[in-house]
Amino acid sequence: MPVVDVNPDELRDLTGHDEKSDDELIDDMFGLGLEFEGRTEDGDLQLEFAPDRLDRLSVEGVARSLRYQYGDDRGVYVPGTNDADWTIAVDESVPDERPYVTGAVIRDVSLDEDALDSLIQLQEKLHATMGRKRAKGAIGIHDLTMLKGEAAAVEGQSAAGNSITYRGVDPDGDRFVPLDADAEMTPADVLDSHPTGETYADLVAEYDRYPAIYDDIGLFSFPPVINGRRTEVSTDSRDLFVELTGTDQWTIDRMCNIICYALDARGAKVEAVEVEYPDRTLVRPDFEVREKTVTHDRIESLLGIDLSAERVVDLLERSGLDADPEEVGDDEVAYTVEVPPYRVDVLHPLDVVDDVGRAYGFNDLEPRYPDVGTVGGRHDRSKLEDAAREVLVGLGFEDLLNFHMISEPENFDRMRISRPEGSDADLDHVVTGAAEPATILEPYSEDYTMLRTWALPSLMMVLENNTHRGYPQDLAEIGLAARVDDAENTGVAERRTVAGVLARHDASYEDAKARLQAITRNFDADLETPATDHPSFIDGRAAAVVIDGEDVGVIGEIHPEVLVEHDLELPVAAFEFRLDALA
Template sequence: SGEELRMEILHNRPDLLSPEGVARALKGFLGRERGLPSYRLSRSGIVVKVDRSVGKVRPFIAAGVVRGVKLTERVLVSLMQTQEKLHEFLGRRRKGSIGVYDLDKVEPPFTYTTVGPEELSFVPLDFRESLTPSQILNLHPKGREYGWILEGKERYPILLDCRGRVLSLPPIINSEETRVTEATTNLFIDVTGEKEELVHLGLVLMMTSLAERGFDLQTVRIQYPNRKLETPSLKPRRFELEEDRVREVLGLDLKAGRIAGILRRMRYGVEVKGRRLVVLAPPFRADLLHPVDLLEDVAIGYGYDRIPPRVKGVNTVGKKAKVERLSDLVRSVMVGLGFTEVMTYTLTNPKMNFEMMRTKGEAVEVGNPISEEFTILRTWLLPSLLAVLRSNKKHPLPQRIFEVGNVVLLDEGTETGAREVRRLGACVIGKGAGWNLIKAVAEALLREFGILPEIKPLDHPSFLEGRAAEFFWKGKR
């Protein structure tokens, strides 16, 4: 028809990163297909044996087979684009990586193991000469881009067939011998990574997208040293939703049957039991964490534009939280003492937070960091303040800076395993800066709040001996 459809694909919906996934969603939304997608899944009989040595390098693998594929140039390009987009979803640091191979060019069973940097050689994708793993990291474009992942490793992960032929050096590059072409009719797909749940999800996303083209899916047995499993698992997840919950959250007076119809358009399987709905979610819906997530799809399926806006009939008066009021008072005192406030990132890295401060410890890690500079949440303010002074070396001395900000500490007693704590940090650089000055500042601040602390010497690796102390008040540090 010549019409163009533009869609915004959010990162929480990786199932829409492929043309097949978009088509699957649209067919439901437009009423062409309803309910839970059904996929033919049989056992291939193929086994991947996982060697114990990969546990220290890249411990998890999932694999599957797709048979009867018909790959035109356009489909092949789409397949490669989907693979790259899913790489971004699984982790910019390739914490999960996908390999796609021509199954008929290799011979199972396969072995997922490790090799030394110079132990074997193979022809990597888009190359003509055979290279060792070490040479690939130095000479191949993908090796130079992602080689840092294997930096410092004594052995590298490798996927081999029963004749010792290399399928891939994950997560870097596939073998040229297993290249997928338009003549390929059967695919072997693997996903390797550091997190098992991401590995399995990546395989499900890849294979269900191909299934939308009518190709046949088969499982592969993964044989770990201590367990066995068949992948992929396409078992739907079960949720329950109450009719009243839709009314409470969305303000829509919809009966259970109407809600079921909307959810079927959104590609769920639904069974109505009175005013309760049993909902089966497809395995590729990685964004569903709680039944409340179903309500978002009810709203989308019903139409946000059809939901009348309504002002809540509750009057409230906002006010600052106690910690914010106290923080403002501390800021006022510090400014009065001649300090300038700075604001730094809560995100940092282990080198800055621990190593450069000559300390050790644990911190909350960022699951999918976009930069090596920001991989953890800080546990104290001093490293951030020192970084500010380092960046301002060209400015005249003295410099007096402070920050009132949050740090994040691990705490197994909380629901999330961590808690935020509001802290004050201050630094002075210049003539006269030393223990006596910073002690006087701390005492002046505490006096403003009626606190007369007891001061005790502190032995801390970040400070010279005799230059650190801890304050106690009413027996508390």
């Protein structure tokens, strides 16, 4: 979940509530769903929140929400914009993988150190969330006074006076001085040797041409990787050029809106920019107010309370929305709710109802048990599993619960069986456990690379880890085993398996067989144990478990090599078979 650092002094300034103590602010923010996590070294408040209200990724957005909560502001606010003076021309050479651009000009900013820090943080947090680590959208903010755009205007490509161009550049094409560097570099050099370049190189690695933004002087930004040093923003900057590139126009337009709202909150003036694609021209930022229609009934039924229309409108306005109640039928009232352009989380009218609930206070609602009658019950599989487990426990087995993920050596090699390949994949029918495993693409560690094909290896590992504990150790587990099976829709056959081990100084085949007999007898199943060969067991002391005529597992005395491999100094008798054989 995102964490945002907020300077409490700035928060007091921006909300206009100098009288609020830090603790009061923390309480008020908890009401918005921002949870206080601690303080930074500089004394800023660290606040964690769910990633829906991305407009709260900086102090300006948090302050705006608080002013609505306090009742200082009501309804939708849209900043006024000045007409465009600048154009972003989109050249045909722009890489197909990253075709979209947007932007805005910001005039008369006054950035002190805190405000500049906040702007940089907002940029980074937007990159991390909506921008999907800059892959979907990346923001570049430039000192406007350092840009020269007149030449383009002279060529008459645009009605506006000044222009910059978004285009593609050869990796070894034009050179520029990136941020935090002293020398001119080509884009390829940046990816190769600049620290920031190395971090984001993967984003453009597959591109034939790299994205680049030019003004009259030349290349000044290499999105989504790094800006040029020439246009670096400082506390002296008065006018800014904000540009965003990405893989989706809507996404970068919303990111742009959130930046514009933050700077507007600090008294700056937003100025439109024209984005000139070969086939169309857009005027940005896009401050369109969207509308969602929701009925009064839906609000009442979802919250489970009665509300007057005035109250609903009041709650919506306190959420920064506007609403008009309207009769839409027999006694039915619906609201056309206006949603401001920074609210990226509102997709459906239901999201507006959530705002009403938050403004009302969900914790003020009285819980009630739903008056709905249904009949409960257990699944047959889980009933069978519990019944079998009860029999095992009655026979004195300690019931265990192991991970379904395991490593290949544990599942195969240490049990003296090999992982079958291709045509061997059916070997499982002869040698329990020898099945093709479902493997994990990017495992957490080498201990958990696949799903176990049988459960005995897990029990052997428990014995191995408990040699310092008292014997006898009679352990059993009923759990999942899985194997690749093309006949299954998911490609994996999942089954429950019953495994038991008897570790004691005189453990014998007879002990295991006696218990297996007891289990099958309890389920009125017919048991036969014809001799078989299984590498995990001693030759001549292993048998197939055949229940009601079907070969479903194996029983025997564990092979000494397997025992020594697991650091065991006493014999182990064991069995494993499919649970569904008892059904």
